[in-house]
Structure formats: C-alpha cells, structure tokens
Amino acid sequence: xxxxxxxxxxxxxxxxxxxxxxxxxxxxxxxxxxxxxxxxxxxxxxxxxxxxxxxxxxxxxxxxxxxxxxxxxxxxxxxxxxxxxxxxxxxxxxxxxxxxxxxxxxxxxxxxxxxxxxxxxxxxxxxxxxxxxxxxxxxxxxxxxxxxxxxxxxxxxxxxxxxxxxxxxxxxxxxxxxxxxxxxxxxxxxxxxxxxxxxxxxxxxxxxxxxxxxxxxxxxxxxxxxxxxxxxxxxxxxxxxxxxxxxxxxxxxxxxxxxxxxxxxxxxxxxxxxxxxxxxxxxxxxxxxxxxxxxxxxxxxxxxxxxxxxxxxxxxxxxxxxxxxxxxxxxxxxxxxxxxxxxxxxxxxxxxxxxxxxxxxxxxxxxxxxxxxxxxxxxxxxxxxxxxxxxxxxxxxxxxxxxxxxxxxxxxxxxxxxxxxxxxxxxxxxxxxxxxxxxxxxxxxxxxxxxxxxxxxxxxxxxxxxxxxxxxxxxxxxxxxxxxxxxxxxxxxx
Amino acid sequence: xxxxxxxxxxxxxxxxxxxxxxxxxxxxxxxxxxxxxxxxxxxxxxxxxxxxxxxxxxxxxxxxxxxxxxxxxxxxxxxxxxxxxxxxxxxxxxxxxxxxxxxxxxxxxxxxxxxxxxxxxxxxxxxxxxxxxxxxxxxxxxxxxxxxxxxxxxxxxxxxxxxxxxxxxxxxxxxxxxxxxxxxxxxxxxxxxxxxxxxxxxxxxxxxxxx
Numbered sequence: 001x002x003x004x005x006x007x008x009x010x011x012x013x014x015x016x017x018x019x020x021x022x023x024x025x026x027x028x029x030x031x032x033x034x035x036x037x038x039x040x041x042x043x044x045x046x047x048x049x050x051x052x053x054x055x056x057x058x059x060x061x062x063x064x065x066x067x068x069x070x071x072x073x074x075x076x077x078x079x080x081x082x083x084x085x086x087x088x089x090x091x092x093x094x095x096x097x098x099x100x101x102x103x104x105x106x107x108x109x110x111x112x113x114x115x116x117x118x119x120x121x122x123x124x125x126x127x128x129x130x131x132x133x134x135x136x137x138x139x140x141x142x143x144x145x146x147x148x149x150x151x152x153x154x155x156x157x158x159x160x161x162x163x164x165x166x167x168x169x170x171x172x173x174x175x176x177x178x179x180x181x182x183x184x185x186x187x188x189x190x191x192x193x194x195x196x197x198x199x200x201x202x203x204x205x206x207x208x209x210x211x212x213x214x215x216x217x218x219x220x221x222x223x224x225x226x227x228x229x230x231x232x233x234x235x236x237x238x239x240x241x242x243x244x245x246x247x248x249x250x251x252x253x254x255x256x257x258x259x260x261x262x263x264x265x266x267x268x269x270x271x272x273x274x275x276x277x278x279x280x281x282x283x284x285x286x287x288x289x290x291x292x293x294x295x296x297x298x299x300x301x302x303x304x305x306x307x308x309x310x311x312x313x314x315x316x317x318x319x320x321x322x323x324x325x326x327x328x329x330x331x332x333x334x335x336x337x338x339x340x341x342x343x344x345x346x347x348x349x350x351x352x353x354x355x356x357x358x359x360x361x362x363x364x365x366x367x368x369x370x371x372x373x374x375x376x377x378x379x380x381x382x383x384x385x386x387x388x389x390x391x392x393x394x395x396x397x398x399x400x401x402x403x404x405x406x407x408x409x410x411x412x413x414x415x416x417x418x419x420x421x422x423x424x425x426x427x428x429x430x431x432x433x434x435x436x437x438x439x440x441x442x443x444x445x446x447x448x449x450x451x452x453x454x455x456x457x458x459x460x461x462x463x464x465x466x467x468x469x470x471x472x473x474x475x476x477x478x479x480x481x482x483x484x485x486x487x488x489x490x491x492x493x494x
Numbered sequence: 495x496x497x498x499x500x501x502x503x504x505x506x507x508x509x510x511x512x513x514x515x516x517x518x519x520x521x522x523x524x525x526x527x528x529x530x531x532x533x534x535x536x537x538x539x540x541x542x543x544x545x546x547x548x549x550x551x552x553x554x555x556x557x558x559x560x561x562x563x564x565x566x567x568x569x570x571x572x573x574x575x576x577x578x579x580x581x582x583x584x585x586x587x588x589x590x591x592x593x594x595x596x597x598x599x600x601x602x603x604x605x606x607x608x609x610x611x612x613x614x615x616x617x618x619x620x621x622x623x624x625x626x627x628x629x630x631x632x633x634x635x636x637x638x639x640x641x642x643x644x645x646x647x648x649x650x651x652x653x654x655x656x657x658x659x660x661x662x663x664x665x666x667x668x669x670x671x672x673x674x675x676x677x678x679x680x681x682x683x684x685x686x687x688x689x690x691x692x693x694x695x696x697x698x699x700x701x702x703x704x705x
Contacts, residue, residue, distance in 0.1 A: 022668035054662035061553035469665035
C-alpha cells in the first residue's frame, strides 16, 4: 500500500491523488487539490511514492536490435503482396483469394476502390523527425549566456541568462520548452548584471530563481551582487527575494528548492569573510509558500572553523543540509542537518569517501547523493572517483571509477537526469594521460564512464543536459568561454 | 554518421522538409530494392524516408514491447511487425497528427495479443539472484533495479502494464493513453490508480526498496 506515516487532514484518498497527478480532475478540483498538496505532508509523501513508481520504470531505449530488425523488415518490404501467402495451405489460400476478389469486386462496384493512389512526392516528414547532426553547434540567438539550467522534472524546459555587454545593465533571459530547439529571449529591465545563476524547482519547471551579479573578468564569476529574483510563470514576471535583517547586505550564494515539498525555498547567504567561523545562523533563510524570507534559526549552534568559500546547502529525503569544508581541506568535512525547516540543526561528520564539496549533487531521484572524491598525496590529487551516498550524506562509498589519469573540469561538474544517468566533463590528468577531453556518461546500472562528446575547446564548461519528454537525456550543452561574448553550444548524444 | 535525436521535439515544432530528411538520413549499406513492378524512383524516395522514421522510432518501440512482453525475441518480432504495418500504411502514418501515437497503438495491440496468447504463466515468483540484492550491489548500480521492475511489471494485468508504461515512461497524457487503448477517461483514471497500487504492492513484496 502507499500509506503515509501521518494522516491527511482532509482525507484525500490515493485514487484522487493519482488522478491529480494525471491531471484528470476538473479545473476546479485540480486547483483546490494543488493548494492542499502544497501544505499537506501526507499527500506529499504519497505523491513521492507515486513519483518513485514512474522513476523506477524509466529505462533507456536500446538500439541493439535495430540492424537485425531492419534487415528482416527490408526483406518483408521488398516482398510482393502475394508472398504473404507463402506457407498457407493451398485450400485456405484459394478460398482467401476468392473472398478477396469478391470483396474487391463489391468495393469497385460501390465506387470505393481503384481510385488513384496519392503521390508521396509532396509529403513532409513525420513531425517527430527532426534530425540534428552530431557535432557541436552554437545557438546565436542566446550566445550571450553565462548561466544555463534545464528542469530535472522536464528536460524540455530550460533557461539561459546573461548580458552580451558584460555590464550591470538589464539581464537577458532565454527560455525554451522544446529542449533547446527554439529559444524565446527577453530583456529583464528590473534584473541587472552580466553574470547570473539559474535554479529551477524540481516540482515545477516554471518556478525559477535568477541571481544577478556584475561581471568579473570573462564574466564567468560574479563580482558585485545585484539581487535574486523568483518567477512562478516561467520568467514572465519576477519578484525580488530580499534577505532578512541581520545579514541583508550580503549576497545570495546558493538557492535550494527542497526535494520533499514544492512549498519551500532555501537561500544560502554570503558569509562574512572577516570571520573564520561560520554557522547556519544568519546564513540560511527560508521562504514558505512564497512568503518573504526569514532566517531559519535564531539559536546559533556552536560555530566551527570553516572555509567560507566552501559551503553548500543541499536537500535530500526530508532534510536540509548545511555542508562545509574546513580550511586546507578539499572534501566535505562537516554537515549540519535539519528536519524542521532549519529550526534545529544536528552536527555530523561524514564517513567514508566524502566528495569534494563543489561536486556534491542531489541526484534526480531526489534521494541519492552523488559527488567526486579526490585521493590526495600531500596536496596533490593522485586519483578521482565517483562516490554515492544513500543515507543523506552520512556515509559515502565509491562506485565506478573515472578513466585513469583524468580530472574533472571546473564549475558544474556533475549532472544527473531523471533516468539515473550521470554526466561529467573530464580533462586529461597529468602529462602522460591519454584521456580525451570531453563529456562522459555513466548510464543507470553502468559500470564504466562512456565518452559521449568532445568539449568545444580549451576553457569550455559543460553545463547542462536537455532531453525528451520521458526524461531521457538527449543533448548536452556547454558555454564556450573562449569567445567573447561566450557562445552557447549543444551536442546531441545517444 | 548522424544521430537522430528528434523524438523529443513536439509535433508543432516541425520545420525540416522532406528533402532535408533524405539528405540527413542515416545511410545504410544495403539499399532497399523495390518490389517487382514498382516505380523504382518513388519507391527509393519513400523507403529512404521510412528508414529515417524507422531508425528514430525503433529503439523506443522495441524497448516498449520488451517491457510489455518480457521477452527479447518476441519484442524484436513484434517491433518488426509494427514497422511492417507502418510501411504498409506509411502515407497514412505521415499524415497522422502524431505518428508516434500511431506506432504505439499498433505496438500495444500486438503486444497485448501476444501476452494473451502466451501459454506459460508470467510473473511467477522467481527468486531474485544475488546481483539484485539491494544490500549487496554497487550504489550506482542500484538506481534502476531492472530485473526486479520487469518481474513486477510481468505480474500486472497486461492492460495495466501497458497503461503504466505509456503514462509514466512514454509521456502520453492520461487521456491520450486511454484513447490509444480504447478506454474512456474515467476507466483510464481508475485503471492507472489500480496499476500504481498493484505495482507498488508487488514491488515491495518482492523486496524492492521502500524509498
């Protein structure tokens, strides 16, 4: 059964929730239940259970039988119609022929037969056929972008942001709902900056947050914080997210849409660099149901030494986690976990092969954590491997190793999709490496990383994956920062 | 060699003319010869367009049939039969507002027919082998418990199995999946609910993870 540990106050049954998920209710019922689901932990729990059924059924299509099927099909396509009767007993065949002749005669008599066949010369290809060559291609209309994201629950909806002038002027936004085939661009008069970051709700591809910064250098890092804005309608209208008093002058360094509810949004504020300690107090704010941000706790926990530039928030299960790396350390060393929207926190130290903090991601299954662990010899990285945690980050273990003598590229390094695929951008590690720089994929249940596409050039950054309506990844996207302004490039993958 | 990734573009986004499809088709060494008496040029043009269509859609249809039948051989045979029918009605398929739905309708009918005719019992309680023991497997390999999922699917009534796959995997709406199966919206809604419930119960009873 799909039962939640807590009862639903309105006694919504599973059949109704199932119909809501299928959008098979009336508009009024759908609206009413949507409002209820946003605040009902029981319904959210049961919907997650239904979601997991859909996720578990995802399976990459296989083309391993294609040549065999095509060869058999070709033979049958060439076969004249009469050949279909081969092997049928003669008497049955003779009777069938007589019946068919009689039927044809009847149809011809009634004028429904022997009309000229329609020519194929003017036919257009079926709408689902849109072949793309397997090479990198740029998208000129949005080749100002320095930020890109595709929704994990809808790989066809994505956003890019940036500013061709690399200035503090109005930000430009590009939106696609067809996996990147077409983009609609607009100028956001109230949101300014040249550098930006985009975050999309895992529940609603139209719920999106945009951070604006002035540019530093090549505009791939932010300089001065220009504000954070949220849109619930796919970028048409925006509302500013203002940090509460206490640390309101700081910028926002990260946004986290929690995986257990569509109602909340967590914001990680820029910590002060004048102190060597840091705690969640005045660092993490939360917005519930679109209300203004409030600090998650007024009760500071014992501060610990931390590298202020190596902090991260992530959610999994029903926990918000504040993770950090201590000074002179690469990996995740400390975590504060809260299961009450940040009111109280529990400190823990991850065990096992903890990942480099910048690589840590919650996978699209909303449960598994993935990352990359560095093996160090002194201060030198001598090996890297993919690691996973299925207990909210408490313990970490290795999975398939990266190709030997390879290293990760910078910035968004790991990308997971709804079918469980994981993508990384790798570059040769060491002078004797034979690894080809490019994008590698670890398929669901896969045991080795497979090269899927080269990178555009030196300094390119792999940033996103779009796909089909079933959640299968089909295209990788990267921003080529060697060009000015940077060009947005895409590459189809199998 | 070109890779065709167009299946995720919705019907309304069509912009490539026939000539481009022919230019960019996935070329194949074995040219299809026309049947005796056919117009060779027209046949070649049409068969090239059809090959493009086949190469794009085949993986999806074969995988779908694999999950409906649970048998590799049957899935290949039924996939070939589905595309033969598409070839025989290709002008109709091309005019169809959603050729994908046309294919899935045929594949669903063939798959369900096959399952109904099959004599042996499916979905019996085959013990899971060691590699599917969640506790003993690689965390990365645990993401999709394919064999377990297929066992659970095999245990569902065929119509429920097809509905669940069409809705959850292939992105058909509740109404579209119902129409494809010849069911009313109300019946589809209820069948989907029951399918999910049965799937979840069987999955857990066979040792699937709670979360």
